[in-house]
Amino acid sequence: MSGLVLAQDVVAGENVPPFANTAVDGFAVHASDVAVVPVDLRVIGTLAAGDGTQWNVGAGEALRIMTGAPMPDGADAVVMVEDCGQPNAGTVTVNRSVVVGTAVRPIGDDVRAGEVVFSAGTLLGAAGAGVLSSINAREVLAYPRAKVALLSTGDELITDGSRLERGQIRESNLTMLEILISGAQCDVTNLGVIADDEALLERTLLHAASTHDAIVTSGGVSMGDFDVVKAVLSRIADMQWMQMAIKPAKPFAFGLLGGSGRSVPVFGLPGNPVSSMISFELLARPALRKMMGHTQDLLRPTIPAITDAPLRRKPDGKMHIMRVFGRFESDGRLHVRDTGPQGSHQLAATAAANGLALVPDGTGVDAGDRVDVLWLA
Numbered sequence: 001m002s003g004l005v006l007a008q009d010v011v012a013g014e015n016v017p018p019f020a021n022t023a024v025d026g027f028a029v030h031a032s033d034v035a036v037v038p039v040d041l042r043v044i045g046t047l048a049a050g051d052g053t054q055w056n057v058g059a060g061e062a063l064r065i066m067t068g069a070p071m072p073d074g075a076d077a078v079v080m081v082e083d084c085g086q087p088n089a090g091t092v093t094v095n096r097s098v099v100v101g102t103a104v105r106p107i108g109d110d111v112r113a114g115e116v117v118f119s120a121g122t123l124l125g126a127a128g129a130g131v132l133s134s135i136n137a138r139e140v141l142a143y144p145r146a147k148v149a150l151l152s153t154g155d156e157l158i159t160d161g162s163r164l165e166r167g168q169i170r171e172s173n174l175t176m177l178e179i180l181i182s183g184a185q186c187d188v189t190n191l192g193v194i195a196d197d198e199a200l201l202e203r204t205l206l207h208a209a210s211t212h213d214a215i216v217t218s219g220g221v222s223m224g225d226f227d228v229v230k231a232v233l234s235r236i237a238d239m240q241w242m243q244m245a246i247k248p249a250k251p252f253a254f255g256l257l258g259g260s261g262r263s264v265p266v267f268g269l270p271g272n273p274v275s276s277m278i279s280f281e282l283l284a285r286p287a288l289r290k291m292m293g294h295t296q297d298l299l300r301p302t303i304p305a306i307t308d309a310p311l312r313r314k315p316d317g318k319m320h321i322m323r324v325f326g327r328f329e330s331d332g333r334l335h336v337r338d339t340g341p342q343g344s345h346q347l348a349a350t351a352a353a354n355g356l357a358l359v360p361d362g363t364g365v366d367a368g369d370r371v372d373v374l375w376l377a
C-alpha cells in the first residue's frame, strides 16, 4: 500500500496507545513519595508488557514495570530503573525525583479515537501503513495503481541476445521504462518490441487500451518514414503530435485511445533512449501520478544548484536538459557537474546522473553559477 494516495478520510476507531503505559523500564510510584530522595519504597510486584494484571500502588510502594506495560492504579509516574538501586529484600531505593506524569504515555496521545488520522489525498508511506495497523484500520479506500501497458517499436531492435546483424541494435528502453513506471507506483505490463507492422501494432494498442488504464509507447513518434506508432495512432486515437522546445526529447505524443465511454491516455515517447527517459520523467510520470490521486509534487522537485564545472551548450531556442550528478556540500547547496556525453542516444552518461539540469537557451552556465536541477534521487 505504500505509495498510494487515500481516496477517503480515515477516522481512528481506537486510541493509540489504547491504555496509559510506561515509556521506560522502571518503577511505577506516587510522584509525591519521591519528592525527596534518596527514599526507600516497598516493591509490591513486577509487571511485564502484555500482562493485564491490575495492580494498585499505595503510598510508600513501587511496582517494577517494563516498557509498554499498563500503568497500575494509584501510581502517577515512573522512575527509570537507571535512577534506582538494586531491589533488595522487597525494597528499592529511588535516587531521583520525578513529577506527576514522568515517563507515562497517556491513552490516545498518539492517535485519539474518533479523530481524522489521515484525510483524503494523503500519500501513504511506510509510517502511514504502520499507523493504519496501530488503529486496526484493516481496509481503507485508496486510488488504485494505474495499470500501464508498455511497448517499444523498431525493426532494428534486438531483445533475445542474438548476434547483431548490420543495422541492428540492442533494445534498451523497455527495462528502463518498466522500472520508471513501477517506480511511479504503477503496475506495468511489458508487451515487448512490436514489429513495425501497422496491423499488428493497431491490434496490440486496442487490446492494451481495453485492458489497461494507460499506454506508454517508445519510438516511432517523430518524422521518419517508418514511424508506425504515428501512422496507427493518428488513425485510431485522438492524438496531439508535439515538437517540444527541449533537447533531448523534442518529439512527444499524447492522446486518448478507446471508445464506448472509456478511453485511456497514450504517452508516445521518442525512441532515443535518453529522450525516452526524459519525456517519461517530464510528461508521463506527472500525469500517471495525477491519475493515481496525487495533487502535489507531481513533478520532481526543482533545486537551485551550483555548477562546479561549466555546462556548455549552443543557442538553438530550446531548453537543454543536461544529465548531471549532484551532491549537497557543506555549504548546504547542491553542487552539480555533467556526467558525460549528452547525446540523446548516449544513455551511459544518464546512468550516472541523479539530476536533470535545466539549462536555458544560450551558451550555457559557467562554473560557479546557478542552475535549476530536477532532482531524481
Ligand code: AMP
Binding pocket: 152, 153, 154, 156, 157, 169, 170, 171, 172, 173, 174, 218, 219, 220, 221, 222, 224, 270, 271, 272, 273
Ligand atoms: P525512433 O523514435 O523510433 O525514430 O527512434 C529513434 C532512435 O532511437 C533510433 O536510433 C532507434 O534505433 C532508437 N531506438 C528506438 N527505440 C529504441 C529502444 N527501445 N531501445 C534502443 N534504442 C531505440
Ligand code: MG
Binding pocket: 153, 154, 155, 219, 220, 226, 227, 271
Ligand atoms: Mg523507430
